[in-house]
Amino acid sequence: MDYNTKHTPHTWPKHPETASMEGKNKVTGFWLFLGGETVLFATLFATYLALKDRGPSGMKFSTHELFELPLAFIMTMLLLTSSLTSVYAMYHMKNFNFKAMQAWISVTVLLGLGFLGLEIYEFVEYVHKGFGFRQSAFGSSFFTLVGTHGVHVIIGLVWFILLMLRNAKRGLNLYNAPKYYLAALYWHFIDVVWVFIFTVVYLMGVM
């Protein structure tokens, strides 16, 4: 079977992401990778929980005065919504509707960029106040946890953008369908991690 076969909605398989052996392997492998990522983030969470509010004697920062819920709420909404829009993209991918898929991914990317902007704003704000990566164990663990998530967001965005550009001309085929699928999975996973970040870091930090 040739990857470059032109498909029509009718020849397009129900599960294009796993229709080829490569695709199947990729999906399985990616899930395993996400398993590893889960443990990786668990490590960061565990460390954050052990080190939060800890610093040199006299440190004036604590979660209570630092975090602001409205900002976290907006960020959460952006990311959650982007998760849904990427579901829409995958819906159209399965229906072999390339244009709609690209469009929904664009929306996802825009939402993601919004999230990223706010996160950067937040970080800059903290550093301005004197709460940075190097000033306390609390700072180190906070920026590493939330920052690692941020890096994942960046990677996810770059991935989406590259896919869109790369395939803009050639459309969907069985070679790139798994790639889209995985990028979407990755994006959902980023959202999953964020759910715990806003709960454990922000909400439990101020309550």
Add this chain to the structure above:
Amino acid sequence: MMKGLKKWRVLALVTVLSVLLSACGEKDLSALSPAGQVGKDQHNLLLLSTGIMTLVIIVVVIIYVLAIMKFRRKKIGEDVIPKQVEGSMTLEVIWTVIPIILLLVLAVPTVYLTYKFADTKAMEVKKADNVVTVNVTAKLYWWEFEYPNQKIVTSQELVVPTGQKVYFKLKAGDVKHSFWVPSIGGKMDTNVDNVNKFYLEFDQESKDLKDGVFYGKCAELCGPSHALMDFKVKSVSQTEFDSWVKNMQATAKRTTSGSLEQQGEDIFKQSCISCHATSGSGTGTGIAPNLATFGDRNRIAGVLDHDEENLKNWIKNPQKYKPGNTMPKPEKINKGKEFTDEELSALSAYLMSLKIEN
């Protein structure tokens, strides 16, 4: 041939046994000759577990040897295709249940002793005059022992009364170390982040031992001189301990006699006192070993033989004997100059005179 083999076996057995019997080590260092209740409990646990483990090994080896002897291809024929057995439920159950039982036999005393050894409540009681508590601070590469109830402090040589529980609060001043007196009981780490607590018991006075002390070790890699971070334990009777405490408290008002010693004291006051205290009363500084009882020590800096020659060498170049330790060379503390032989003699005479025993 057969006979020769047998003789060889007997010989091997005898060698092994004699090696094993000699394998108890030195009384002042070995966990195999425990001299305190904690160590004895642990030794009993060692014997129990070794017993179980030996049993396991014997069973395995018997089956193993029989199988090899009976089922060699040479013996049963080249072309035999053995029956392809799938397995056996009964056997499976047997070798699941029996190990579980054996493990339970070991697990019960394990859990019991874990809690027993962790029981340091007595230390927290207010007004605990009769409780001996020692605050241990481990530093690169020396030990400070502070007795908060007695308000005294010493270094390198721990002195404890026999016949009662001695409680320890352990912490590290720079990097992690671990406090271990093998013949008295198991170890406890000294962390930089928190204070660990445990207790030991000393049933035997140390004066009958080869060097009159039990040997203690640092058991956690802590840098180049980790191997040289030994300390000593003197266990003495309660009355001796009480008088030792009194003498220690009195070192604050001690005066030096003898002119050489006097001269040494002057140099010491100039170059060394900023780090080393010579009074054993009060609290520890954590900067350098307290030298109040230096003359009574068994070793210099934990490892060198205790004589003037070594002492001078040590002062001349501490790094040579314990790489990475934090005591400066004379040039750094004596206005950029080395000590003259004369000054060294004076210093060592002075230091050797710092005694409270007679």
Add this chain to the structure above:
Amino acid sequence: MSSLATEKKGFGAMIWEYLTTVDHKKIAHLYLVAGTMFFVIGGIEAMLIRIQLAKPDNDFLSAGLYNEIMTMHGTTMIFLAAMPLLFAFMNAVVPLQIGARDVAFPFLNSLGFWLFLLGGIFLNLSWFMGGAPDAGWTSYASLSLLSPGHGIDFYALGLQISGAGTLISGINFLVTIINMRAPGMTYMRMPLFTWTTFVASALILFAFPPLTIGLFFMIFDRMFESNFFVHTMGGNTIIWEHLFWIFGHPEVYILVLPAFGLFSEIFATFCRKRLFGYSSMVFATILIGFLGFMVWAHHMFTTGLGPTANAIFSVATMAIAVPTGMKIFNWLMTMWGGSIRITTPMLYALGFIPSFVAGGVTGIMQASAPLDYQLHDSYFIVAHFHYVIVGGVVLALFASAHYYWPIMFNQMLNETLGKITFWFFFIGFHLTFFFQHFLGLMGMPRRIFTFLPNQGLDFFNLLSTIGAFMMAIGVTLLVINVIITAIKGEKAGQDPWGDGRTLEWAVPVPTPFYNFKQTPLVRGLDPYWIEKMEGNKEGMVYAEPLSDIHMPNNSILPFIISLGLFISAFGAMYHQETTWGLYVLIGGIGLSVLAMIIRSLKDDHGYHIHKEDLMDDKGGNV
């Protein structure tokens, strides 16, 4: 490459072939060579240790140098010798055992190797660039933060790179085993080596992320001024201990499970008998893997976690004796009633049983927390883990070297020399490590560069050193054996042991680069044995007609990605004291990312071998 002709290639072409290969069999060669190199380095370090400790107050090595050698010995042996050597056999055998054409991600397979190799080289460059790491292979945080120079930086960065490679390989094996099994090869028909590879890979998947994070913390603390372990800034060194052991304990099962698998194959083959209790063996493997994650704090009994934590972790640890015991007894019962042929691999397998049991039971003794207060950080521990590692893993590696040599190189190692090697190594091994139990009990801490005379420690230390020399003779003989065999160049042919049971013996040797012309149909456990017993002349039953085979293209990109990270590690290390450091850091990462982008933008569909070419292809790709 795309032609089937076995052209003779020049040396340069061969290097290029290996640099770019994505063939699991060639990657197996790479792992074997690199792993052996690191094993010899680690072994020489071990010899230096033993020479220094041969007598009290020895000054053969200085204190600081000893710590570097000791640290590098442990690190090299675990990360750069034992694991890669196991990967060599996994790569060589597992795809064949499950009837696959290759692993699931050939490209990643190659990437995993190059990351491991360049990470390992980076770590070892520390010797020439200002000093090796010196805080033990465990690199506890308080000491490793204080350690001057760049030694610990080499440790953290080197392990980070090679760890990434390991993680990638782990995922690769998992997917291969999940998705690429030949028709009929159900999970419960998989050979045990495949099973243990599977579980060990799952352990890698979950155990390496904590190490990755721990190493990042260490890198950040040492090179980027963060405070994870700096207690004056609110940090906590115990976090490192936990992270290290959450990784470190599963790691020991990552090592020993594949070894168990290898021995299972060897026992079945040379007892000419189906592995006794196959399903309980599988179950035990999974159980060990599972329990392996719940017991890490048994390395921290003396850290002071409190009696409740100690008690829980004690009992949980002891539980591992049960599934391991199941395995031991199943092997014994495989022998029982079998037809035991004592070849060199079998000799190693026979040596393994008592040695490993002896090492395992001392593990249970250490699992008893109150007893471990005495044993911890003493030579008893050193004895324990060399008994399980050398008596388990290294014996398995040597056994499999003999056992699988024909598959990997189409030659047989010399049997007589093999047996002599075994006896030297085996006796030397027991001589070295048996007496260390007593040294520990007699009060000798580990990681000491010297000991005082008159403390009763002299004699056993001497014995131990003598034993180590016997081991060195053994290893040297093995190397000689390899050389002699290569020079002689006799071909082994297919299934040279005569009693092969699993699919790897059903392919012609030298194995064609596409492995199976037609995918075999698996009709039960030990498929090749089944066909043999039924007198199948053709060797196997096939699941498909002869048809085109799809193959992946070679690629240099894995090497370039790894090289980029290798370069960036230097930048990270020197960015604080030099002006160029930061640029090198960014440039290196840039190179890797660039290579990755090329990889993802350039569609690489591989190529096809056509049916007609296959039809008249007899041999393989020597």
Add this chain to the structure above:
Amino acid sequence: MSEETTLTPRTEKEFEYDRKRAARGMRKQVAAFAMMILFTFVAFAAVQAGFPANFIGPVILLLAGVQVALQFYFFMHWDEKGSGTAQFFMYSAILVAFTMVLTFVTIIWWGE
């Protein structure tokens, strides 16, 4: 790497059926999304309202858990068959993750 599934075009009927199913599936997704938004809202509101911490702590963790389950089962297609392997490994990962977090909140700063 040989066997790629050969694709037979779907019949018109199959095609229509699949389309409808997919659309139905999409409605499920939107419903799941609505729940997620709701949970998030409740969690933020509960904290903002300032209920006692040891009461809302567990509640918002639970909400987070459910929300994540929704992501996995709907957005990431665990409701489809063939996701067994993914689920097995994710659950294993969650188990490891849970153990780790548990230890880190209990025995890192013991005895303080």
